[in-house]
Amino acid sequence: xxxSSSSSFEPVIxxxxxxxxxxxxxIFCGCDTTFGAAPNSQVCPVCLGLPGALPxxxxxxxxxxxxxxxxxxxxxxxxxxxxxxxxFYPDLPKGYQISQYDRPLAxxxxxxxxxxxxxxxxxxxxVHMEEDAGKSLHQGGGESEGMTALDFxxxxxxxxxxxxxxxxxxxADAAECFSRVREILxxxxxxxxxxxxxxxxxxxxxxxRPAGQxxxxxxxxxxxxxSFRYLQKALEFEIDRQIDVLAGGGRVRQETRLWDSDRxxxxxxxxKEEAHDYRYFPEPDLxxxxxxxxxxxxxxxxxxxxxEARKARLMTSYGLSDYDADxxxxxxxxxxxxxxxxxxAGAPAKAASxxxxxxxxxxxxxxxxxxxxxxxxRPEALAELVVLADRxxxxxxxxxxxxxxxxxxxxxxxxxxxxxGLSQIGDEAALTELVAGVIARHGDAxxxxxxxxxxxxxxxxxxVMKASEGKANPKVxxxxxxxxxxxxxxxx
Numbered sequence: 458x459x460x461s462s463s464s465s466f467e468p469v470i471x472x473x474x475x476x477x478x479x480x481x482x483x484i485f486c487g488c489d490t491t492f493g494a495a496p497n498s499q500v501c502p503v504c505l506g507l508p509g510a511l512p513x514x515x516x517x518x519x520x521x522x523x524x525x526x527x528x529x530x531x532x533x534x535x536x537x538x539x540x541x542x543x544x545f546y547p548d549l550p551k552g553y554q555i556s557q558y559d560r561p562l563a564x565x566x567x568x569x570x571x572x573x574x575x576x577x578x579x580x581x582x583x584v585h586m587e588e589d590a591g592k593s594l595h596q597g598g599g600e601s602e603g604m605t606a607l608d609f610x611x612x613x614x615x616x617x618x619x620x621x622x623x624x625x626x627x628x629a630d631a632a633e634c635f636s637r638v639r640e641i642l643x644x645x646x647x648x649x650x651x652x653x654x655x656x657x658x659x660x661x662x663x664x665x666r667p668a669g670q671x672x673x674x675x676x677x678x679x680x681x682x683x684s685f686r687y688l689q690k691a692l693e694f695e696i697d698r699q700i701d702v703l704a705g706g707g708r709v710r711q712e713t714r715l716w717d718s719d720r721x722x723x724x725x726x727x728x729k730e731e732a733h734d735y736r737y738f739p740e741p742d743l744x745x746x747x748x749x750x751x752x753x754x755x756x757x758x759x760x761x762x763x764x765e766a767r768k769a770r771l772m773t774s775y776g777l778s779d780y781d782a783d784x785x786x787x788x789x790x791x792x793x794x795x796x797x798x799x800x801x802a803g804a805p806a807k808a809a810s811x812x813x814x815x816x817x818x819x820x821x822x823x824x825x826x827x828x829x830x831x832x833x834x835r836p837e838a839l840a841e842l843v844v845l846a847d848r849x850x851x852x853x854x855x856x857x858x859x860x861x862x863x864x865x866x867x868x869x870x871x872x873x874x875x876x877x878g879l880s881q882i883g884d885e886a887a888l889t890e891l892v893a894g895v896i897a898r899h900g901d902a903x904x905x906x907x908x909x910x911x912x913x914x915x916x917x918x919x920x921v922m923k924a925s926e927g928k929a930n931p932k933v934x935x936x937x938x939x940x941x942x943x944x945x946x947x948x949x
Contacts, residue, residue, distance in 0.1 A: 464668070465667060465668055466665045466666065466667060466668060466699075466700045466703065466704075467626065467665065467666055467667070467668045467669075467670075468625075468626060468627065468628070468663060468664070468665050468692075468696045469623045469625075469626070469663070469664050469665070469666060469673055469674065469676075470623065470625035470626070470627075470628070470630075470631045470661060470662065470663045470692060471620070471621050471622060471623035471624070471625065471661070471662045472619075472620075472621045472625070472631060472634060472635060472659055472660070472661055472662075473618055473619070473620050473621075473659070473660040473661075473662070474618070474619040474620075474621075474635060474638050474657070474658075474659050475589075475616050475617075475618050475657070475658045475659070475660070476525070476616060476617050476618075476619065476638075476642050476647070476648040476656070476657050477490075477589065477614055477615065477616055477648060477649075477655075477656035477657070478517075478518050478521040478522060478615040478616065478617060478647060478648065479521065479646060479647060479648060479649055480515055480517050480518050480521065480615055481517075482515060483503075483504055483515065483588070483613035483614055483615060484512075484514065484515050484518050484555075484586070484587075484588050484613055484614070484615035484616075485503055485504070485512030485513060485514060485515065485555065485588065485613055485743075486501050486503035486504050486512070486513070486613060487501070488500060488501050488503075488504055488613065490614050490615075492651075492654045492656070493654075494610055496606070496608040496610065497607075497608055497609055497610065498610065499610045500609045500610065500612065503613065504550070504588075504609065504612045504613030505550050505609060505612070506550040506551030506552070511742050512555065512740075512742055512743055514743060514746070515615060518586065518615040519562075519586070519746065519748075520756060521615075521617075521645075521646075521647040522562055522563075522584065522586050522615075522617045522647075523562070523563075523748070523753060523756050524645050524646075524647055524756055524759075524760060525584060525617055525619075525641070525642055525645060525647045525648075526562060526563035526566065526584045526617075527753075527756065527757050527760060528641050528642075528644075528645055528760060528763060529563075529566040529567070529568065529581055529584065529619065529638070529641065530566045530567050530581075531563035531564060531565060531566030531581060531583075531584055532563060532564050532565050532566075533562065533563045533748065533753050534560065534561065534562060534563060534564065534748075535747060535748045535750060535753070536560065536745055536746070536747050536748075537557060537560045537561055537562045537585075537745065537746045538557065538558075538559070538560035538739055538740075538745045538746070539555055539556070539557055539586075539739070539740040539743045539745075539746065540555075540556055540557060540558040540559070540737045540738060540739055540740055541553040541554070541555060541556075541737065541738055541739075541740050542554045542555075542556045542558070542587075542735045542737055543735055543736045543737075544734070544735055546590065546593075547593055547605060547607055548590045548591035548592055548593045548607055548608075548609070548612070549590045549591070549612075550591065550609060550612055554587060554588060554590060555587065555588050555740055555743070556585065556586075556587035556588070556618075557585035557586055557587065558585075558737040559737070560745075561583040561584065561585035562584055562585050562586055562617075562746070563583065563584040563585075564582065564583050564584075565580070565581070565582075566580070566581035566584065567579060567580055567581055568581065568621070568634055568637050568638060568641075569637075569765070570630060570633050570634060570637065571633070576624075576626065578624070579621050579622065579624045579625060579630075579634050580621065580622035580624050581619060581620065581621055581622070582620045582621065582622055583618075583619075583620050584617055584618070584619050584620075585617065585618055585620075586615065586616070586617055587616050587617075587618060588612070588613045588614065588615065588616065589611045589612065589613065589614040589615075589616050590611065590612060591607055591608055591609040591610070591611055591612040592607070592608045592609075592610070592611055593605050593606075593607060594606040594607075594608065611655075617647075619638060621634065623662070623664075623673065628688070628689045628690075628691075628692035628693045628696065629689055631661060631688060631689065631692055632685040632686070632688045632689040632692075633685075635659050635685055635688055636685050637764075639652075639657055640764045640787060641763055641764065642657070644761060644762075644763055644764055645760065645761065645763075646761075652683040652684055653683065655683065657683070658681050658682070658683050659681075659682050659683070659688055660678055660679065660680050660681065660682070661678070661679045661682065661688060661691070661692055662676045662677070662678050663676060663677060663678075663679065663692055663695050663696060663699070664676040664677070664699065664709070665696060665699045665700055665703065665709075674699070674703075674709065675708070675709040675710070675711050676711060677695060677699070677709065677710075677711065677712055677713070677714050677723075678712075678713045678714065679691045679692065679695055679714050679715070679716055679723055680713050680714065680715055680726060681715070682716055687716055687718055690716070690718075690721065691716035691723055694716075694721065694722050694723055695714065695723050698722075698723065710728075711728065712725055712726070712727065712728050713725075713726045713727050713728070714726055764786050764787060767786050767793055768782045768783060768786045768787075769782075771785060771786065771793065771796075775800065775806035775807075775810075776806060776807070777806065777807075777810055781810050781814065784814055785810065785813065785814075788827070789813065789814075789818060789821075789827065789828075789829060790827060790828040790829060790830070791828055791829035791830055792813060792829050794829070795813065795829045795832070795836045796809055796810060796813055796836075798836035798837065798840075799813075799836045799837075799839060799840040799843065800840075802836060802837040802840035802841070803840055803841075803844055804839070804840035804843040804844055804847075805843070805844075805847055808843050808846075808847050809839075809840065809843055812839065812843055813829075816857055816860055817829075817832060817839070820832075820860075820864065833864055833865075833867065834860070834863050834864060838863060838869055838870065839860070839863075841869060841870045841871060842856060842859055842860060842863065842870035843856075845870055845871070845874065849930055849932075850874070850880055851874060851879055851880060851928075852922075852927055852928060852929070852930065852931065854922070854927040855879050855927050855928060856870075858879070858927075859873050859874060859879065879928065880928070885933065885937065888921070888925075888929055888930070888933055888934060888937055889937055889941075891921050891924050891925055891929065891934075892921055892934065892937045892938050892941055893941060894924065895917055895920045895921050895924060895938075896917070896938075896941060896942070898920075899916075899917060899920060902916055902917055903917070903942070906942065907942075914938070917938055918931065918934055918935055918938060921934045921938065922934065
């Protein structure tokens with residue numbers, strides 16, 4: 458595809474985000490929702506759609522859905538209606554899905570992306586509740602080879618679908634929008650954010666049109682993408698594919714496509730259905746959902762601090778940079794809670810942030826983790842170490858070694874320092890002897906320093922630190938080294 462062809466078209470993208478609600482039981486029955494159970498072990502006549510079984514709405518699912526809708530700045534509709542979405546697929550045991558259609562739970566919200574300007578605000582058309590389908594396993598090997606096996610454990614798991622307006626104009630912004638929604642849902646406790654297990658999935662509707670045109674082009678739907686990176690790659694491929702079709706004089710076909718991560722391309726799955734194809738009608742076995750305004754208001758008041766607001770507060774209250782606050786809130790799961798617990802235990806804010814972003818995050822990467830819950834050291838214990846290092850009780854080098862020992866033993870920093878004699882040496886008399894010995898042993902470096910090569914000073918400091926096994930106070934070492942060099946002819 459030529460650059461000129463690409464620049465003459467504009468992509469238009471809207472998302473449909475399917476989020477599993479964090480309930481212990483399914484939306485219309487009492488079956489467990491735990492992931493990973495043996496196939497078809499979490500089913501009953503209701504979620505299997507057996508004749509005579511009647512659904513009963515899960516109140517907690519409604520509460521979580523309302524929490525999400527409020528956090529996404531939607532208008533919560535006090536009156537909404539469940540509907541039957543009729544289609545046949547083997548993993549849909551009733552032959553229809555209970556969802557919401559023309560009377561959804563919530564409408565007219567928004568997600569704000571980083572940056573300024575109207576293009577950074579993505580409208581949300583609706584948030585509605587629905588049940589999940591089962592899972593089809595096609596010719597995967599083992600017992601299912603040569604057939605399709607059906608697992609109905611997911612059938613009836615509670616979902617919300619978050620439908621955005623077609624306000625996104627790039628694949629990168631679409632991935633960012635998906636990421637922001639995930640952050641909000643996880644912060645609320647409404648969703649666990651686990652995309653590998655399928656509890657958060659995204660469908661993307663994408664079309665392209667000549668730049669400057671307002672009429673929408675023919676869209677395709679990229680189905681069931683479960684990572685931000687794959688969403689961006691799938692949309693980039695699909696945008697380029699559609700531009701190539703139009704630039705070559707062809708017509709884009711309205712269809713559903715799947716992302717093939719191995720081949721790095723989207724592939725056709727089926728023709729795209731329209732709403733009338735599903736023959737929606739009100740669910741006769743469920744009454745309309747009427748919410749008490751006082752209950753909705755109580756939910757609104759109970760919402761936790763959301764990621765963007767927390768980031769702003771960390772910057773204002775603790776003087777953190779945009780980068781530091783963003784990392785604690787967004788990139789290190791649980792990082793902001795851990796950070797504020799360290800502050801409450803007496804750690805200086807900047808030092809606490811530096812340790813979390815540096816030493817703690819490095820160790821988590823070694824474990825292949827990015828969640829602070831995997832840190833075996835309590836925030837109060839790390840705060841003690843940070844305070845000791847900040848006061849000069851131990852050097853930064855020794856402090857890192859102490860953290861290693863805390864990581865595997867669970868002992869406190871103070872106990873390790875005392876038991877192993879790791880306190881930093883700040884006594885001038887003791888350090889003067891070490892500094893004098895380094896000057897005597899490294900005459901060449903001393904001569905180079907006197908000749909004007911200032912960088913050899915760092916080498917001499919390093920030799921003193923090595924001689925003290927990292928226990929010497931670097932500031933005291935530097936002061937003594939300058940003093941002794943000056944007394945024996947340090948250049949001005």
